[in-house]
Amino acid sequence: MRPIDPLPRLLQEFFYSHMLEQRNLSAHTVRSYRDTWRLFLRFSATRRKRSVATLVLGDLTAAMAGAFLQQCEQERKVTVGTRNCRLAALHSFFSFVAEREPIYAAQCAEVLRIPTKREAIRAPFYLEPDEVDAIMLQPDRTRLEGLRDHALLCFLYNTGARIQEALDVSPQRIRFDPPSYVRLIGKGKKERICPLWPETVLVLKALLKRQPRADNDPIFVNRYGVPLGASGVRYKLAQYVQAAAKTVPTLSLKRVSPHSFRHAAAVHLVAAGVDVTVIRSWLGHVSLDTTNHYAQANLATKRAALERLEPASKRKRPPRWKRDNDLLAWLDSL
Structure with missing residues (x-):
């Protein structure tokens, strides 16, 4: 008999047991992670030319995750920040898997080594x-x-x-x-x-x-x-x-x-x-x-x-330290 792949069980445990019951994360975070995994599974199924239901954990490699993140940026035109949020959802799941399925530790480690991308920090605009x-x-x-x-x-x-x-x-x-x-x-x-x-x-x-x-x-x-x-x-x-x-x-x-x-x-x-x-x-x-x-x-x-700073050219009197004879005498004695 062909062994049952752990991917469906792990996904269910990750969302219901780990995220909701153990970590008690907000519904907004759960929805964000859910959307990421919905996109990632569909992307992986298309690349593997099979249905989502037939995917196995071994299909979700670091190369597949990297291709997915690249597609998010180049085709879906998401920002670097959104790309990093997608990566965080992947990292969280594979960290969870590594603790429960040691035989997949090497595969999980490769995914976890995918770095977040730095984003150029622009001066933020504001409403007057x-x-x-x-x-x-x-x-x-x-x-x-x-x-x-x-x-x-x-x-x-x-x-x-x-x-x-x-x-x-x-x-x-x-x-x-x-x-x-x-x-x-x-x-x-x-x-x-x-x-x-x-x-x-x-x-x-x-x-x-x-x-x-x-x-x-x-x-x-x-x-x-x-x-x-x-x-x-x-x-x-x-x-x-x-x-x-x-x-x-x-x-x-x-x-x-x-x-x-x-x-x-x-x-x-x-x-x-x-x-x-x-x-x-x-x-x-x-x-x-x-x-x-x-x-x-x-x-x-x-x-x-800036207006509180008086330019040196507009000062009518010398700085205080130059007006203090005792201070000047002490400096001369050094």
Whole structure:
């Protein structure tokens, strides 16, 4: 009798036992890994000229994984960051397999040796306050859909939340009475508290008045009461940005996504003089290095810092150390 290949069993154990039960990873991470493996298995089946159901673990070699990552970049046109996320999903599975199936250790080691790719770090763009205002003015707040979109944009800018963090928010996580705040659940299921502006509280109250939600139900839903998805938000935002670009032309030169509001919040907090450690807590980062990537000082902040430096040519008096005779005498004695 032909031995049963362990690939189907290992995949099931990896997703159900390892990721969900043992590591208790978020649903977003599980979906990301699932999508990677769906693509990888289809790619491997096409290369092997067989169906996905007939693939065996021995088919999933390091060469196959490398070809898959190359196809992701060249044909699917994904970014280096997305390519590295795909690789992380492959690494995680083969590390899991190496612990449970020692006979495949060499094959797993080859896959695990595939390195992540370095990406050129460009200066991040940010939305200026007038650009943020122009986008927020676009939703028609006389309609329920427009009121919902306006509330969501205000919430994203106020809190600097990731899009899925915002879409998961329910009424029970918000304190509407002063001092108002919201409890956000971020990456790694870490909770943080963000203050809410009175204006944000007002639009959220208006939305819940027109479309009441149970305490534990998501606030941002469609007309049928189904929670919004990130892709739907991106589609609507693109329409608002296109309309706002007619009054603020600089928006036509920028690629705006829901994450742009997170970056704008960080930049504008820096401009307001907020300490970077506070911004780290605001955005929910573990490391200050991550915060520094988002919290870039804008040109106005840099210009103000430059103006505080008095050029030597404009000084009317010599430096203090040159005016201190005792100090000069001490220096001469050295």
